[in-house]
Amino acid sequence: MKKLLASMVATVVAGTTFANDLPQQSSPWFQDAQNVLMQKMETPRLRGQAKNVILFVADGNGVSSNTAIRIFEGQAQGLLGEEHELSFEKFPHLALAKTYNSNAQTPDSAGTATAMLAGVKTRQGVVGITDNVDRGDCVTALDNQIPSALHLAERKGKATGVVSTARVTHATPAAAYAFAADRNFEDDSALSDEQKAAGCVDIASQALTADMEVILGGGRRHFIPAELTDEEGKTGRRTDGRDLTKEWQAQGGEYVWNRDGLMKLDPNADRVLGLFESSHMEYEADREGDAGGEPSLAEMTAAAINVLNKDEDGFFLLVESGRVDHAHHAGNAYRAMMDGVAFAEAVQIATQMTNLEDTLIIVTADHSHTLVMQGYAQRGNPILGLSKGLDSQGNPVTEPSLAKDGKPYTTIAYVNGPGAVQGERQDLSNVDVEDMDFVQQALIPMSSETHTAEDVAIYARGPWAWLIDGTVEQNYIFHVMDHAAGLSQ
Template sequence: MVKTTVTAAVASALLAATAQAAVPQQNDVWYQDAQAALAAAKANPPITGKAKNVILFVGDGMSVGTITAARIYQGQQQGQTGEENRLGMESLPHVALAKTYNTDMQTPDSAGTATAMVTGVKTKAGVISVDDNVQRGFCSTAKGNEAKTLFEMAGEKGKALGLISTARLTHATPATTYAHSADRNWENDSKLPNIAKNQGCTDIASQFVDFDAGEGFQVAFGGGRREFIPADSVDPEGKKGKRKDGRNLIEAWQNRYPDGQYIFDKSGFDAIDPATTSRVFGLFESSHMKYEADRRESQDEPSLADMTSKAIDMLSRNKDGYVMMVEAGRIDHAHHAGNAARALEDTLAYDDAIKVALAKTNPEDTLIIVTADHAHTMVMNGYAERGNPILGLSRQKGRLNQDDFGKTYTTITYGNGPGAVKGERENLQEGQVRELDYKQQSLIKLGSETHSGEDVAIMARGPMAWLFQGAVEQNYIFHVINEATDLAD
C-alpha cells in the first residue's frame, strides 16, 4: 500500500480552493479590507492596568451625524469620494453610546451633560457640578448639594490638571471641572442676582481663580477674558470687561501664582516653553475663541491641536500624572447658527487635537476618551450619489435631486434653526450653498437651532477603555475613569 503525503503547499491550495468555492467574493477589495480590520481588532487586546493620565475630549454638540459628515468632508478635501475616509478619532478601539438626557429634560443642555461626565451623577439642565436636589437659579439649594468633580479628586491625589476650550473657560462644559453653581449663566458677578450674592454664592470666574484642589490648574487655555476683568477696564484687544465688583481676576491669578505666566495672544503662546514653564493661563478672546475657519485665516490664535500639544508637554512633567479636559466648544455654536461648514471645520480641528494626543501618549498608561455632551438636529438626507460634495446640492447620476415641488436641496439640513423661511422654499444654487457663511435650510424657523436628544458616541483607548460597551448613561464615563485611576478612593 502506497502512503500519500500531502505537502503544506498542497494543503494550502486545497483550503484556498474550498474557500473560493464557499466564499466566491473573497478576492473583493471590501471583503479583504474587512478581513484586515478583523485581524487588527484581534491583535488589539483590552488594556487592564491602571491609568496614570486621563484626557477627556468633549466635542460640544458633535452628533454621530456630525462625525459622519466631517469624515466625508475631510476625505473630499483630500481628493477622495469621502465616504471611505477615516478620522483620527475613529481609530480608537472601544466604542459605546451615551444617553444624554438630563434629569428634567429629554433634550439636554451642556451644563447638565458635562456635569454627568465629570461627577458621575446626572442632574438638571443649566446647573454646574451640583446634584439633582438643586433648583436652577436658586443659590440656597446648591449649598450641601455640590458634586465633587474628577478634577478636584485628581488634584487632591497630586495629579496635574489641564483645561482647554475654544469657548469661554467659564462656559458650561469647562466650568463643570472646577465650579459648583446653581446656574450656568453666573459666569461673572454681574450675572448673579443680589439674593444669590447675599446667600454666599460666587460667580464661575471667581471660582476658577479660587480653585484650590491640589495645585490647581497647571494649564488653562481658552476664551472669556471679559468674565475676569472689570466693566470699566479694557483688555489688550480693546474689549471691555463684564465684572461689576471692580475685581481684576487675571491680576488675582497672577498674585496667587507668581511663578505662572498669563498670555492673551498667539505670540505669547508661542513663547511658552513647556520644559521650563510651571503654569500658564491663556485667555485668547474676550468671549469665545474664533471658529477654526476664521482662526486659520487670521492666524492670531493657537489651534486646538497647538494647545493640546503644549498642554501635554507641560502636564507630562508631573510624576503623578495628569487629568485634562479638551473641549471643541464651537462645533455647538456653528450648529446653533445653522452653519454646517463651520461646524465641520471645527470638528476636523478637534480631530487634529485628538491625533496629537494619540501620538504623544502611551496607551498603556493614558486613558483617552472622545465623546460629545449632546447632539444637534443636523441630518444627512436625500439619496445623493457617492462622492457628492457633502456641503453641496444633492445629486444622483449627475442630475440634481429635486423635491416634489421641483426645488433643489442640500444633503445636509437641520430640523430647526435660522435657515427656515416663511412661505415657499428657495430654489438653491450650488455656488450659494458652498459658501462658508451659508446657513442650511431647516424645517422649523428658530433664531437659534436647538440641541437634539439623540445618543452620542464614546470612543476610547487605554487602560479600562474596554469597559465602554453598549449604550450607557452619560454619567458612566466618570465611573470608567475612576475605575482606571481610583480617584474616588
C-alpha cells in the first residue's frame, strides 16, 4: 500500500507537485489549494525594520463573528459566500490570541487593549495601568502607569494617531494614549475634586497632551463643556469649562466635526482632530442617515494615513471598529455584519496606501462574543436567514429546517442577550429575520449580550509579520510591533 501511494504522489518541494495523475487533480478545489500552497511557499519572511505600524482592532470580532462577516460580504457581492475572503484574510501570517485579563477569565476591552498596546496583561476596566491597582484607584495608578506602543513611537519621533467609530475616549483607543484607573474617566465630570487635587487627569484631557497628530472618531461630548451646545445640538459633559476642541486649534491643529470637513481637510495639515458624533459614531448601516454627515471608517483611515505619512520617521496608527462590539451586545447581527464589512474595507485602504516592505499591519479583535452559527444550513443559505438544510440525497430543500418545537430558526443566534426566549419561542415563519433591526433569538436573558473568553485571530503582513504564529498571549502583539519597529530602542 505504501509503495502504491509513493508511486502516485511526489513530495511537494521547490514548486513540484505531483509525479502522476490523481483523479482529484482536475477539481478546482484541488487546484486552488495547490495555488495557495505555492504562494505560501514563496512568501518571503521580511526582516527589515518597520517604518510604520498599523494595528487594526475590530472590537468583539471573534472567530465566529469574522466567519459570519466573511459570508455576509461574499453574499452581498453575489457569491455563495463561504468561499469569500475578507481583505485581511489574504494576509500571509496568522495566530490565535488568548484574551483573558489578569483578573478575569472573560475580558473587557480596556484590559485587552492595554495588553495589545503595552505588552502586559492587566485588570478589567483599566487602561495603561498595571494590575497592581484596584479599578478606580486613580491615585495609586499615578505610580503604576505603563507606556504604550503609541507613547514609544512618539518618543522615537514618529507621528501617531487613533481612529475609532466609538468615542475616541472609549476603552480601546484610550489605551493607546491614556493612563486611567477606570475606563469611565472619559472627562473631568467622572473625577472627584479629591482625585483631581491628587493629580488624576481625565482621558479626553490626556488626548491633547499625548502629542498625537491624528484623532478621529466619536466622543465630542467629552471634549466640550456642559454649557456648550455642539454643531449637532448636543451638550457637552465637561464641568471644568474647558473646550478642548478650541485648545487643539490653539495648538495649531485642525478641527473638523463632519464628513464634509474631513474631505476638505487642508492637504498640508499636520494635525487633525475630528469628532463626528457626541457619543459613538453611527453604525455603518445608519451612517447615511446621520444629519451632520459622518465619514466611513475607510475614509477616516485614509485621512489619517495621509496626515501621518508626512513624517519621514514613520508613524504608529491604531484603527478600531468599535461598533461591531456594540451591535453584538444588542443582539443585532445585521449591524455587526455591516460594521465588519466596513472594517475590512478600511484594512484594504491601508494596504493600498502603504508599502509591504516598510509597514507592519496587524489585524485582530480584542475579544469575542456569544454569536454562534448553528444548524445544518445548505451552502449559500443567507447568513442572516432561516436555516434551510439538505434532503436525504444531499440536495438543497426550499423549506426552513424545524426545531423540536416545530418552528424554524436562524443560522445566527446568540447564547445570551436581549433576544432571549422566555416562555414559548416565537414562530419566525413570517418574520423578516434579515431586516436590519431584527434581534436574533438567544438562550439566556440578558439586557446586553456578553463577551466570551475564547481566543481571537491575529492576521499580519509586513516586516516581521511572520512572528505572528501559533497560539500566543494577547500581550505578545505589542512585542512583535516593538521588535519590528524598534519602538523601545
